[in-house]
Amino acid sequence: MKNDVCIAVYALAPAPFIGFDHELKYIKSFKNSLSNCSCIIENSGAVPNELNALLKLPGVGRKTANIVLSAGFNMDTIAVDTHVHRITNRLGWVHTKTPEDTEMELKKIIPKKYWHRLNGTLVVFGQTVCKPVSPKCKICPVNKYCPSRKL
Numbered sequence: 001m002k003n004d005v006c007i008a009v010y011a012l013a014p015a016p017f018i019g020f021d022h023e024l025k026y027i028k029s030f031k032n033s034l035s036n037c038s039c040i041i042e043n044s045g046a047v048p049n050e051l052n053a054l055l056k057l058p059g060v061g062r063k064t065a066n067i068v069l070s071a072g073f074n075m076d077t078i079a080v081d082t083h084v085h086r087i088t089n090r091l092g093w094v095h096t097k098t099p100e101d102t103e104m105e106l107k108k109i110i111p112k113k114y115w116h117r118l119n120g121t122l123v124v125f126g127q128t129v130c131k132p133v134s135p136k137c138k139i140c141p142v143n144k145y146c147p148s149r150k151l
């Protein structure tokens with residue numbers, strides 16, 4: 001199973017910066033939302049580089065906090081949004097009901113070296129191939145690993 005997951009992540013992400021635009025969008029929106037935040041101003045303008053501190057900021061949930069840690073601080077984290085949650089359940093990597101559970105389960109089975117790029121990769125994959133409705137299983141590069149494929 002762990003091997004299949006590694007192969008699939010690699011097949012989905014041949015370029016190291018695939019999905020970077022998506023992460024950049026999050027960082028920009030995060031920065032705008034915090035520009036007048038008193039807790040950041042009190043912290044000499046520095047954005048925290050720790051998950052629990054980020055989660056205390058207004059409007060920041062686990063997904064945004066993990067993207068900030070990953071894209072902003074180059075840390076190994078997995079940001080789970082609707083694409084990551086849906087696709088990893090379809091692939092059978094996890095069997096979870098919530099994005100938070102998905103994050104915890106993925107961290108158990110995916111080697112750390114893939115965490116950083118997982119969100120951006122699966123967002124692009126979810127927008128173009130494994131769409132919420134009518135996924136394009138016939139052209140999917142990992143369909144042979146997927147128990148949910150419809151060919």
Ligand code: SF4
Nearest residue numbers: 130135137140146149
């Ligand atoms: S085979 Fe279909 S359901 Fe499975 S990952 Fe590919 S597009 Fe998604």
